[in-house]
Structures are given as structure tokens and as C-alpha cells.
Amino acid sequence: MTERKVRVRFAPSPTGPMHVGGVRTALYNYLFAKKHGGDFILRVEDTDRERFVPGAEEYIIESLKWCGIVPNEGVGFGNGEYAPYRQSERKSMYRKYAEQLVESGHAYYAFDTTEELEEMRNKMQAAGVSSPQYNSITRQNMKNSLMLPADEAKKRLEAGEQYVIRIKMPRNEEVRVKDLIRGLVVVHTAQLDDKVLFKSDGMPTYHLANVVDDYLMKISHVIRGEEWLPSAPLHVLLYKYLGWEDVMPEFAHLPLLLKPDGNGKLSKRDGDRLGFPVFPLQWTDPKTKEVSSGYREKGYFPEAVVNMLALLGWHPSTNQEIFSLTELIEQFSLERVSKSGAKFDPEKAKWFNQHYLRTRTDKELAEIFMEELKQKLVPINIGSDLQLARVQGICRLLKEKANFTNEFWKLGSYFFIAPEKYDEEVVRKKWNEKSSEFFNKVKEKYFALEKCSHDEAEKVFKQTAEESGIKPGDVMQLFRVIITGGVGGPALFEVVALLGKEEVAKRIEAAVKKFGN
RNA sequence: GGCGCGUUCGUCUAGGGGUUAGGACAUCUCCCUUUCACGGAGGAAACACGGGUUCGAUUCCCGUACGCGCUACCA
Numbered sequence: 001m002t003e004r005k006v007r008v009r010f011a012p013s014p015t016g017p018m019h020v021g022g023v024r025t026a027l028y029n030y031l032f033a034k035k036h037g038g039d040f041i042l043r044v045e046d047t048d049r050e051r052f053v054p055g056a057e058e059y060i061i062e063s064l065k066w067c068g069i070v071p072n073e074g075v076g077f078g079n080g081e082y083a084p085y086r087q088s089e090r091k092s093m094y095r096k097y098a099e100q101l102v103e104s105g106h107a108y109y110a111f112d113t114t115e116e117l118e119e120m121r122n123k124m125q126a127a128g129v130s131s132p133q134y135n136s137i138t139r140q141n142m143k144n145s146l147m148l149p150a151d152e153a154k155k156r157l158e159a160g161e162q163y164v165i166r167i168k169m170p171r172n173e174e175v176r177v178k179d180l181i182r183g184l185v186v187v188h189t190a191q192l193d194d195k196v197l198f199k200s201d202g203m204p205t206y207h208l209a210n211v212v213d214d215y216l217m218k219i220s221h222v223i224r225g226e227e228w229l230p231s232a233p234l235h236v237l238l239y240k241y242l243g244w245e246d247v248m249p250e251f252a253h254l255p256l257l258l259k260p261d262g263n264g265k266l267s268k269r270d271g272d273r274l275g276f277p278v279f280p281l282q283w284t285d286p287k288t289k290e291v292s293s294g295y296r297e298k299g300y301f302p303e304a305v306v307n308m309l310a311l312l313g314w315h316p317s318t319n320q321e322i323f324s325l326t327e328l329i330e331q332f333s334l335e336r337v338s339k340s341g342a343k344f345d346p347e348k349a350k351w352f353n354q355h356y357l358r359t360r361t362d363k364e365l366a367e368i369f370m371e372e373l374k375q376k377l378v379p380i381n382i383g384s385d386l387q388l389a390r391v392q393g394i395c396r397l398l399k400e401k402a403n404f405t406n407e408f409w410k411l412g413s414y415f416f417i418a419p420e421k422y423d424e425e426v427v428r429k430k431w432n433e434k435s436s437e438f439f440n441k442v443k444e445k446y447f448a449l450e451k452c453s454h455d456e457a458e459k460v461f462k463q464t465a466e467e468s469g470i471k472p473g474d475v476m477q478l479f480r481v482i483i484t485g486g487v488g489g490p491a492l493f494e495v496v497a498l499l500g501k502e503e504v505a506k507r508i509e510a511a512v513k514k515f516g517n
Numbered sequence: 518g519g520c521g522c523g524u525u526c527g528u529c530u531a532g533g534g535g536u537u538a539g540g541a542c543a544u545c546u547c548c549c550u551u552u553c554a555c556g557g558a559g560g561a562a563a564c565a566c567g568g569g570u571u572c573g574a575u576u577c578c579c580g581u582a583c584g585c586g587c588u589a590c591c592a
């Protein structure tokens with residue numbers, strides 16, 4: 001069994017946008033597969049038609065692509081040898097396995113209607129049973145092929161009566177599930193119920209479909225969320241009853257992603273409430289038109305999201321925090337996945353993004369920023385190389401100040417538009433009777449310069465100050481306010497150089513006009 | 518309620534029978550700096566509780582508490 005080729009799958013249900021917890025599950029599957037030279041498969045588990053949401057499948061595919069978690073085979077990724085990968089398209093394959101289980105005595109037909117099931121539950125609750133189950137005891141009072149006379153069950157089947165197939169859970173056995181993260185988990189079948197395997201609409205439930213597909217697709221490791229741990233014994237039993245025990249995959253149940261404040265599973269609402277995305281991509285609900293924000297649209301880099309998610313529940317033996325996807329593949333192991341749930345931390349997510357922002361070249365950032373500038377209708381000549389070079393220069397300064405590229409405009413709009421408002425406090429404190437004369441002198445000297453580089457600009461400024469008997473430090477802040485309107489920002493003479501002497505002159509004139517006398 | 522899983526700084530975590538319990542984010546102080554940020558230095562900050570086992574337990578065992586998950590013809 002250890003000789004088997006590693007094949008893992010990510011098997012989401014298209015019931016809505018996949019959130020970051022799903023992305024992390026996909027990521028761990030991907031890392032594990034790549035680490036062992038195996039395959040990563042995307043299988044869409046759409047056995048529940050009621051909950052199907054249009055666009056959800058496309059959303060999942062696009063999200064994986066954006067994150068760089070690319071499956072070897074599966075829906076949207078060039079179907080492979082085991083196609084189809086959408087369970088709705090595999091519908092015809094499941095019935096025979098369900099029937100095989102009936103024949104071998106491990107499952108049975110049940111004809112109970114929804115009303116009858118409800119009645120049974122109500123009765124039992126009235127009798128003090130808090131969560132009634134359809135199990136080895138209660139099944140004796142229900143309408144199923146185990147209790148009905150043999151010919152009646154057959155008759156009902158032939159008459160086309162609606163039925164489901166349920167597993168015949170043994171009365172008192174121990175089921176042992178070996179989990180790569182949690183160790184051995186032992187459950188008694190007395191606690192388990194006769195789960196429906198095959199629904200009356202001809203579709204399998206998750207439990208059957210999952211086991212059958214994993215078997216057929218030669219899946220070697222099932223890596224999924226912790227919410228599946230309670231049903232893992234059922235799956236183990238299914239492998240046994242189907243005669244597939246020797247090729248049963250290994251299980252690894254991942255800890256859950258928790259909400260940043262308080263406790264509980266991270267949910268869609270948390271993002272809205274706390275103001276950070278829980279989805280990789282922006283999503284518009286097709287019915288309500290409600291929009292949920294996404295990491296991509298919020299300005300996160302996929303590397304940052306992947307890096308952050310990788311460390312939420314997994315840790316290498318070193319203190320390394322920054323990982324490329326390649327490094328993650330090299331170092332990943334299921335043994336180092338933690339057992340407890342991880343609270344999601346938006347602040348750390350921001351820190352990761354800041355890191356990756358600084359690793360981007362000025363040119364890459366300029367390309368991103370240009371897109372935004374176009375939309376802002378900034379009067380710059382987008383097509384020209386000269387302007388690209390200028391925006392690159394701006395990005396070089398701005399990337400040291402920002403966490404996200406979408407903060408560039410807020411941080412650096414003064415590169416494109418002269419300030420309209422000036423920091424009042426600085427003006428009030430620093431502007432005096434000598435200011436107009438001093439800045440006019442600076443302006444003239446800049447004009448005399450052939451090229452107003454940042455070195456030259458600084459030298460000239462300081463010289464002028466000295467000549468006027470002013471300490472440079474006393475006018476620096478004022479100069480910044482005249483140029484940018486505000487008090488913070490990149491090295492001032494870098495800004496001056498990028499703006500050019502004509503623009504600087506204009507801004508000095510505007511300020512002198514406004515505050516002079 | 519039942520069953521299962523979990524519990525180290527505020528958060529993510531390392532560690533593991535004898536440690537000054539380590540790192541990162543956040544926070545605070547200082548340095549750098551014309552500003553903001555970056556960067557650097559430092560500070561504050563944790564083994565849920567109770568019993569065992571042991572010379573010694575945060576680490577192993579058992580309970581308790583708390584949290585989470587599951588308990589559908591949903592996945």
C-alpha cells in the first residue's frame with residue numbers, strides 16, 4: 001500500500017463560493033501531492049441538486065487558478081483518465097455498488113416517507129430520546145426490506161415505489177480509523193446510524209459517492225476538513241463491505257479555520273462584520289445580488305494568501321515564515337499539521353501582503369498602478385514609455401509605504417494632482433514673513449538647474465536655506481506640505497525630482513499666493 | 518443530550534519529563550530619519566484546572582472545565 005502512487009483530491013460541493021478554509025484544504029492536498037510526486041484532482045461533488053448554485057463551480061476553478069493551486073486532472077482542468085469528474089455526470093455508476101451492498105447483506109431498501117420518518121423522530125423525542133436515529137434498533141419499526149416480508153419489498157420495488165438504500169450498521173462493533181494527524185480514532189457502531197447511501201432521486205449521498213469515486217479514481221490519501229471525522233468510520237466500513245479494504249486511502253482530517261474573534265467556524269458573515277475577506281475572489285450571490293469581497297479584489301497577492309493559509313495549521317520545524325509555493329512543497333508534511341483549530345488573523349494577512357508587495361519590481365507595480373490610474377482618468381499619457389518610467393519611479397517610492405497596491409493612489413495622488421488642501425497646523429506654525437522670499441528663491445534656483453535630480457534639488461535647497469540664514473530643518477516640513485499637501489511620505493527630494501521643476505514651481509507659486517503676506 | 522476532536526503569550530505557533538518555555542503578527546519603548554513607513558535594539562505577554570505517575574511535570578495518565586465538530590434522502 002505504501003508503494004501506491006500518491007493521488008489526492010479536493011472535492012468541493014458547488015453550493016456557493018468556496019471560502020479560505022476550502023482554499024487551505026485544496027492547498028494542503030496540492031502540497032502533499034506535489035511533495036510526493038503525485039496527482040492532485042479536482043472533483044465536483046454535486047449530488048445535491050437542491051443546493052446547487054450557478055457559478056459556484058466556475059468560482060472554485062477560478063479561485064484555484066488565481067492561487068496557483070492547479071490540479072492535474074478534474075473539472076475545468078482538462079479531464080484525465082478517470083473522467084468525468086463531476087458526480088452528477090457519474091450518476092449511473094453508483095447504483096450498482098449500492099445494490100452490491102444490499103446483496104451482500106450490508107445495506108437494505110427503505111420505503112419510509114418523509115412524514116413517517118418525522119413521526120418516528122417525534123415519537124422518540126417525546127419518549128425522551130434527544131436525537132433519534134434510524135439505526136439497528138429503530139429500523140425494526142420501520143418500512144424496509146429487512147422487516148417487510150421478502151415478497152412485499154420486491155413488490156414495492158417492482159411497483160416503482162420510492163425508496164432509499166441504507167447501510168445496515170452492525171449492532172456492536174468497533175471501528176478503527178487511522179488518521180495521519182490525530183492517530184487512531186475508535187468508534188462503536190452502536191453510536192452510528194443507518195445512513196442513507198442512495199437517495200430516492202437516484203443519486204448517491206456524499207458517503208457512497210465519495211467512497212466509490214475515491215476507489216475508482218485510485219485515491220491514496222483523503223485529506224479533508226475535520227467536520228468529516230465523525231463520518232469516517234462509516235466510510236471505513238463501506239470500504240470493507242465493498243471489498244476494497246486493501247486499497248482504502250489513508251485519512252487526514254484537517255483542523256478547522258476559526259473566526260478571528262470569539263470562537264466558531266469561520267463563516268461568510270465574519271468577513272462582512274469584521275471588514276476583511278473570507279473569500280479568495282469577490283462573489284456576487286446570483287439570487288440576492290449580495291456582494292462578498294475577495295482577497296484578489298482587496299489587493300492581496302495570491303502568494304500572500306497562500307503563504308498565510310499554509311501557516312494556519314501547519315508549521316515547519318524551523319522559524320521560517322516566508323515561503324514560496326516551491327518551498328512549501330519541499331517542506332510540507334502532514335505530520336506537522338496541528339490538531340487544533342486556527343483563528344484567522346487579518347493583521348498577519350496584511351503583513352504577508354506587505355512583504356510580497358516589496359518583492360515586486362517597480363515595473364510590475366507600475367503596471368498594476370497604471371490600470372488604476374486609467375480608471376481615475378488621470379491626465380497622463382499612458383502609452384508613452386516616458387510616463388511608464390515615471391510611474392515606475394513613483395511605485396519605487398510608494399511601495400515602501402504601502403501594504404497594498406490599492407493604497408498607492410491614496411498615498412501618492414499628489415504625484416498627479418497638485419494639493420488643494422494643506423496641512424493647516426504646519427502652515428500655521430512654520431509659515432512666516434520670510435517664507436515667500438525663501439521659496440521664490442528656491443523656485444528660481446531650480447529653474448536655473450539643467451536637470452533637477454534629487455541630489456541637485458537637495459543641494460540647492462540646503463544652499464538657499466543657508467544663504468537666507470534659515471536652518472533647512474525649519475523649512476523642510478513646510479516644503480513638503482507645499483509639494484504634497486501632507487506631512488508624511490517618501491524622501492522629499494525624490495518627490496521633487498519626479499515632479500520636475502515646472503510642477504514644483506507651480507506648487508510653490510500656488511502656496512506663496514495663498515499664504516504670502 | 519449523545520458521540521468525536523481539541524486546549525502553550527491577544528493571535529499563529531516551536532518545544533517537550535529537569536529550558537531564562539523559542540519565533541512571528543499585533544502592542545509598547547528607544548535608535549535610525551526633514552516626515553511617514555521600512556529597518557535595528559529592547560520590553561510586556563502563555564503551558565485551562567484538579568488529581569495521579571515520578572526525585573522532578575507545561576510535557577505522560579485519569580478526571581473536570583471550556584471550545585469546536587457531527588448528530589438530514591446536505592456536503
